[in-house]
Amino acid sequence: MCKYLIKGLRKYLVLYTIIGVLFFPICTMAAGTVVVTAETLPNNDIRTLIFTCTADAADGSFPDTTLTADQYAYVRGFHFYQALTDPGSTAPTANYDIVVNDAYGGDISGGELSDRSSTATERIAPKVGNAYGGATVNSNLTVQISNNSVNSATVVIILMFSR
Numbered sequence: 001m002c003k004y005l006i007k008g009l010r011k012y013l014v015l016y017t018i019i020g021v022l023f024f025p026i027c028t029m030a031a032g033t034v035v036v037t038a039e040t041l042p043n044n045d046i047r048t049l050i051f052t053c054t055a056d057a058a059d060g061s062f063p064d065t066t067l068t069a070d071q072y073a074y075v076r077g078f079h080f081y082q083a084l085t086d087p088g089s090t091a092p093t094a095n096y097d098i099v100v101n102d103a104y105g106g107d108i109s110g111g112e113l114s115d116r117s118s119t120a121t122e123r124i125a126p127k128v129g130n131a132y133g134g135a136t137v138n139s140n141l142t143v144q145i146s147n148n149s150v151n152s153a154t155v156v157i158i159l160m161f162s163r
Helices: 002-030 069-076
Strands: 032-042 046-056 079-087 097-102 122-124 141-146 154-162
Touching: 002 141, 032 069, 046 069, 141 154
Parallel strands: none
Antiparallel strands: 032 046, 046 154, 079 122, 079 154, 097 141
16 A cells, blocks of 8 residues: 555656746746845945846846835935936846835836936936925835836846935
8 A cells, every 4th residue: 555655656746846847947037036235334324225136037027126124114214315227237128217106106216217228327316396306215115117128137226315
């Protein structure tokens, strides 16, 4: 009895191994990634969030990224004053767009992160209405990248905050 049970289990083990080998690489390559790191300048009055982004290998989309509770606490009450975008060696589509939405759906960059260059590092100051100026972070933030069709494109976004 035990001999037949082991033989049956062996068949299922082989089957699941084959399925895993065939389909697991597809699943792991399909999702884009965003890794967020935080840096504080020595005087602690300026903080940065660095988003290292890689687009989906199948369709070029980037995942929306909402700050974790710790990341939000890190910049809460700080003033968003500048952003830098740096396309990687696998550059995104020309004129791709980024928004940094607060919890109310407002883009705290004021639309200044739209139409990004696929070749040059660019820096912006955010707008509030028609004037340049930043927003105080008083709700969680979500970074969204759109209008990219390059599979596995990379871009680094640096958001800078001050007291």
